[in-house]
Amino acid sequence: MSSQGLLSDRPVFVVxxxxxxxxxxxxxxxxxxxxxxxxxxxxxxxxxxxxVDAAYTGTALLGMGSxxxxxxxxxxxxxxxxxxxxxxxxxxxxxxxxCLEVASGRSDxxxxxxxxxxxxxxxxxxxxxxxxxxxxxxVVPFTHFALLASEYMDLHGVNDDQVARVALxxxxxxxxxxxxxxxxxxxxxxxxxxxxxxxxxxxxxxPVGEGAAAVIIASEDGIxxxxxxxxxxxxxxxxxxxxxxxxxxxxxxxxxxxxxxxxAAFEEAAVDPSDIDVLEVHDAFAIEELLYAExxxxxxxxxxxxxxxxxxxxxxxxxxxxxxGGLLAMGHPxxxxxxxxxxxxxxxxxxxxxxxxxxxxxxxMAHMVGIGAVCVVHILRHG
Amino acid sequence: xxxxxxxxxxRCGGCSRVAFPPDPYGCEKCGAxxxxxxxxxxxxxxxxxxxxxxxxxxxxxxxxPFTVGVIKLTGGPVVKAIVEGNKVVVGDTVKGVLVDxxxxxxxxxxxxHFRVAT
Numbered sequence: 001m002s003s004q005g006l007l008s009d010r011p012v013f014v015v016x017x018x019x020x021x022x023x024x025x026x027x028x029x030x031x032x033x034x035x036x037x038x039x040x041x042x043x044x045x046x047x048x049x050x051x052v053d054a055a056y057t058g059t060a061l062l063g064m065g066s067x068x069x070x071x072x073x074x075x076x077x078x079x080x081x082x083x084x085x086x087x088x089x090x091x092x093x094x095x096x097x098x099c100l101e102v103a104s105g106r107s108d109x110x111x112x113x114x115x116x117x118x119x120x121x122x123x124x125x126x127x128x129x130x131x132x133x134x135x136x137x138x139v140v141p142f143t144h145f146a147l148l149a150s151e152y153m154d155l156h157g158v159n160d161d162q163v164a165r166v167a168l169x170x171x172x173x174x175x176x177x178x179x180x181x182x183x184x185x186x187x188x189x190x191x192x193x194x195x196x197x198x199x200x201x202x203x204x205x206x207p208v209g210e211g212a213a214a215v216i217i218a219s220e221d222g223i224x225x226x227x228x229x230x231x232x233x234x235x236x237x238x239x240x241x242x243x244x245x246x247x248x249x250x251x252x253x254x255x256x257x258x259x260x261x262x263x264a265a266f267e268e269a270a271v272d273p274s275d276i277d278v279l280e281v282h283d284a285f286a287i288e289e290l291l292y293a294e295x296x297x298x299x300x301x302x303x304x305x306x307x308x309x310x311x312x313x314x315x316x317x318x319x320x321x322x323x324x325g326g327l328l329a330m331g332h333p334x335x336x337x338x339x340x341x342x343x344x345x346x347x348x349x350x351x352x353x354x355x356x357x358x359x360x361x362x363x364x365m366a367h368m369v370g371i372g373a374v375c376v377v378h379i380l381r382h383g
Numbered sequence: 384x385x386x387x388x389x390x391x392x393x394r395c396g397g398c399s400r401v402a403f404p405p406d407p408y409g410c411e412k413c414g415a416x417x418x419x420x421x422x423x424x425x426x427x428x429x430x431x432x433x434x435x436x437x438x439x440x441x442x443x444x445x446x447x448p449f450t451v452g453v454i455k456l457t458g459g460p461v462v463k464a465i466v467e468g469n470k471v472v473v474g475d476t477v478k479g480v481l482v483d484x485x486x487x488x489x490x491x492x493x494x495x496h497f498r499v500a501t
Contacts, residue, residue, distance in 0.1 A: 130407065131404060131406060131407070131408075132404055133404045133462070133463070134390075134404070134462050134463065134464040134495055135451065135462075135463040135464055135465075136494075137441075137442045137444065137487075138437070138440075138445055138449065138451055138463075138465055139451055139463050140440065140441050140442075143435055143437055143451055146435035146437075147433040147434070147435050147451065147452075147453050147463070148433070149435070150433035150434050150435055150453075150473065151432060151433035151453065151473070154433070154473040154474075195438045195439075196437075196438055196439045197435050197436070197437045197438065197439070198434070198435030198436060198437075199435075200435075246411055246412055249455070249459060249460060249461045
């Protein structure tokens, strides 16, 4: 459900953002990754660590008890620290919890952090439910999305090249992002090489590496008391989490979950899809951007491929889709990803996104989905 | 042995939803416990809604390339399964076929695959 008016009764703002670059797995400890992002966010917000009231760490792969060993190195202030796991949406859910805590009045300044290091295999719980299906281990995530691509292309008469153009755009955006795991401009020919599953190729699948992302969430009271820069505070106007319902047999389930969640988010924020200037979307696989553009109502069913081709979703188009490079190019280190989306949206709405800046961006959205299946959407607004 | 093979699914006593695979817990539609399910035989036949040939895979089995389809069963539920052959297209009618295979530990198993009906 949405936060049911809490965010309008007691406004919450993102006042600081920080990142550790997303990268291939390295010897860097998760503690170092996380602290880099948190320190950057504290500096950006001009908030000192003792003024932070609580912390939520989005992580899916680190195992138990990751927060304190890391955050106590900023000073063991004794604040509440909680790990949040929600598959790929873990970071988004950490942000949601931080917003809820501030909106509830319990805290004025809360940290939401995402940090992860892949350990080989995702260890997803649904496989341990003891329900045996026919596909067994033959359908891993990229094949699930390759099947969705097949269904979409058949339904709308879209070809492989058109889907690949999502990756073309997002790799180009990633080349402008110093925090992205993939920073190379690619040609369509490169993107179409190295088949993985169905029409999906290696460069149409996200890299899962390591990294960290942090945001500081504050109330108006917190902003006043700590004398923070109001002009750089970006308001969170909706925070919605939904899980998959029974939409019907088989077809369009992933898109239906996003449509459901998006609708509730637009309602809570009292904005229309056409108001969205910047959208960080769960583009783990290229086909997803087309599915979700339509599910979120940014265009009509079957229109997204043509709009990508005409540059409508480029930086400078009607809505910049995945200006960070998205999961495809910035990367998908799991825990950090959802927080990193908020970081990008905030930088865009502040006008601080440098060469990736979407002109006159006022309203932005962050969208993640995760195994299970869960969807988390945030809408943010400047001024 | 019937041709095509039969798949054992269930019908919920609470809401009549037909589902596959069998579920030991409860109904996603109405919440009835699994004790209210009755077994239901579903014919392993249907039509292909989506198809993907897998070139790279995380697990040793199945060996690549192999083709996976989303199949709308004649009896209602939608399943994902291996479809034999690489000439499968959306809209094809497929029928189940039992094939001998091995699990990841090399133990013999019988798998249900699908094949384009001729």
